[in-house]
Amino acid sequence: MQAFKSHQGLVIPLDRCNVDTDALLPKQYLKCVKKFGYGSWLFDDDRYLDPGDVYTDCNLRRTNPRFALNQPQYRGASILLAQDNFGCGSSREHAVWALRDFGIRVVIAPSFADIFYNNCFKNGLLPLVLARPAVAELFALEQQAAPLMLNIDLQSQTLSRGSAESWHFAIDAGRKENLIEGRDDIAVTLDAAESIKHFENQLYREEPWLKTDIR
Amino acid sequence: MNNSPQTLYDKLWARRCVKSFDNGLSLIYIDRHILHEVSSAQAFEGLRAAGRKPWRTSGALATPDHNVPTTERELGVEGIDDPLSRIQVQTLDDNCQRFGIPHFALQDVRQGIVHVIAPEQGLTLPGTAVVCGDSHTATHGAFAALGVGIGTSEVEHVLATSCLLQRKAKNMLVRVDGECLPGVSAKDIALYLIGQLGTAAGTGHTIEFAGSTITSLSMEGRMTLCNMAIEAGARAGLVAFDAVTANYLKGRRYAPSAELWDSALAVWHNLHSDADAEFDVCYQFDAAAIKPQVTWGTSPEMVIAVDEAIPAPSTVGEKQRDYQSALAYMGLKPGQSLGEITLDRVFIGSCTNSRIEDLRSAAQMVAGKKIAPTIKQALAVPGSGLVKRQAESEGLDRILMDAGFEWRQPGCSMCLGMNPDQLLPGEHCAATSNRNFVGRQGPNGRTHLVSPAMAAAAAIAGHFVDISGGGK
The missing domain is CATH 3.30.499.10 (Aconitase, domain 3)
Known part of the structure; x- marks a missing residue:
């Protein structure tokens, strides 16, 4: 997994609550069996005026000029700023892959849905939880002073704008470590293989009915 | 210990x-x-x-x-x-x-x-x-x-x-007590709770559903309710083990049997919250306040009782803009009644409501009747091949097909429209599924989440009706 230590990038605002994973990546793209290449379908319904599917050449589709992702001033943006409950709905990790493949490294919002939040960490993307007033402040700043460039330093848990303004953000230690190290969770868990085996043996002694051979 | x-x-x-x-x-x-x-x-x-x-x-x-x-x-x-x-x-x-x-x-x-x-x-x-x-x-x-x-x-x-x-989640308790009105099912309870709590209330929490209303639900009903916990933001929903759980499991293919069944029961009987257990958050509701529910918007929390008028965005504070876009997407106006919406399709199915009890409740509602001529399609999609077989042995397939429903093979179907079962742009659908997000059932499709009985009654009438009076 790609590690995340610090990042500097351009902010793209999406002033909406409850951005669901269906909106991030609509169902027709979930039919792919690949893990990469979802970027041009991110926010597909908002981004394009005509419908599309896996077979459609996105370069030939009409784009919605009112949607921020299509606006020239946000080209190359890598920090998405949004409102509460970002990533709610389906568990599809494809939503995170679409953000990542589009070039988003950080999503800032007052709150995230649990499964989405978790999925971000598996893909080197930082879901940054910031208090509602601070998010409001960032939206206001973006309106007044676009392009808004922000710096994120994960080690010190700081979000800053130049040297003038900075905000502290919270993140739990385990997830932070894994992201900074770019750790392979599975390898870490397999380090505990002995504990798992021991647990398993004891479990089947105590709950032998769980030993099932499904046919 | x-x-x-x-x-x-x-x-x-x-x-x-x-x-x-x-x-x-x-x-x-x-x-x-x-x-x-x-x-x-x-x-x-x-x-x-x-x-x-x-x-x-x-x-x-x-x-x-x-x-x-x-x-x-x-x-x-x-x-x-x-x-x-x-x-x-x-x-x-x-x-x-x-x-x-x-x-x-x-x-x-x-x-x-x-x-x-x-x-x-x-x-x-x-x-x-x-x-x-x-x-x-x-x-x-x-x-x-x-x-x-x-x-x-x-x-x-x-x-x-x-x-x-x-990471361990926090504990949330949602108690519902009392008897439900006629026509009110687990789905209505779930939608009502989401309407009251909001779609993010359960974020970071596991919700335990308890109270007399919950314990009197069948396993099918409890599954419907826990299924929707995620629509309230909770990754997990729970109901304590009791005789209803045991009766459902006994004799199932991979459930324990003989002496293992007895040893399992001894362990399972402890699977409830202790009397003095502390929850981080508690809510309490009265079942008598719950009427059949219908979502009008593009989030499960945008839900009202069937006899309520569609709310005005000005009444919801900071969510005003989301309400406005939801109304525009759904082609609805504040103050409108749900009965005014002409429905195009009806979908009975999904992991929320495709079990035998759901199909029984839908069949009961349509028995001897025909779907309204304005309904372009009414789908009944059993949750599994075995549910389908059970329903057929009870004659539910005939009842539904005689009324004009299509009787399908099991799958997620029109809940998310990854297969050919989709809404066309602008169509309104009474759906027993779990999400009414923008484009969920098909690009620009308009989903109204309801219970199987409400969906079935709506198929007959061509629009939503209040079934709490007994289906009249």
Whole structure:
């Protein structure tokens, strides 16, 4: 997994609550069996005026000029700023892959849905939880002073704008470590293989009915 | 032994916690891993790329559901028209074969929606931890089991380690007491609670549903309720173990039998929150206040009782803009009554409402009647091949088809429209599924979430009707 230590990038605002994973990546793209290449379908319904599917050449589709992702001033943006409950709905990790493949490294919002939040960490993307007033402040700043460039330093848990303004953000230690190290969770868990085996043996002694051979 | 009072969630967590790390994460042992075609391919690919093998295959079960056609199945995977869907379903078949994962293939009578088939087979057992690469895994909490939806990376992690890295959630208690009005079902309770609490109330929490209203629900009803916990933001929903749970499980294919059944019962009887257990958050509701519910907007929290008027955005404070865009998308105006909406399609199915009790309730509502001429299509999609067979043995298929419903093969179908069952732009649908998001059932489709009885009554009338008066 790609590690995340610090990042500097351009902010793209999406002033909406409850951005669901269906909106991030609509169902027709979930039919792919690949893990990469979802970027041009991110926010597909908002981004394009005509419908599309896996077979459609996105370069030939009409784009919605009112949607921020299509606006020239946000080209190359890598920090998405949004409102509460970002990533709610389906568990599809494809939503995170679409953000990542589009070039988003950080999503800032007052709150995230649990499964989405978790999925971000598996893909080197930082879901940054910031208090509602601070998010409001960032939206206001973006309106007044676009392009808004922000710096994120994960080690010190700081979000800053130049040297003038900075905000502290919270993140739990385990997830932070894994992201900074770019750790392979599975390898870490397999380090505990002995504990798992021991647990398993004891479990089947105590709950032998769980030993099932499904046919 | 921990002597301080524990919630049901505390107990489930403690029972499956292999190891806790200093950084706040824990390894939770996973008893059951259910897989489907949409969220598993990349996980198997990851295993292959890293040269890893499944930790064990005995607790896993795979079936295709999201993508499968609900029409004829004679040709099996080859009969799937959409090449991408076909490849995806074929990939699941191949991966199961390669990695030795037990698999109910497309033509197996036991195939169906993941969250219908695992309980039906007696695989979802009290006290276990159940995961699936699907957010509605919360369903399994109805059995006093820890059911959590996971992403594809976690699917890979569980395949490789039989464990999930988790941070313990907070405890939330939602009590509902009293008797329900006629025509009010578990779905209405779920929608009502989401309307009251909001779609993010459960974020970071496990919700335990309790109270006399909840304990009087059948297992099907409890599954419907826990299924929707994720729409309230909670990754897991729970109902304590009791006689209803035991009666449902007894005799199921993979549930314990003979003396193992007795030993299991002895363990399961402890699967409830202790009397003095402390919850981080508690809510209490009165069942008598719940009328049949209908969503009008593009989030499950945008829900009202069938006899209420569509709210004005000005009444909702900071969510005003979201309400405005929802109204515009749905083509509705504040103050409008739900009965004014002309419905185009009706969908009875999904992991929320495709079990035998749901089909019975729909059939009862339409018996001897015909769907309104304005309804272009009414779909009844059983949750599994076995639910379908049971319904057919009870004659429910005939009743529904005589009324004008199409009787389909099991799958997720129009809940998310990954297969050909979709809404056309602008169409209004009374759906027994769980999400009314923008474009969920088809681009620019307009979903109204309701119970099976409400959907069936709406199919007959061509619009929503208040069935709490007895269906008149």
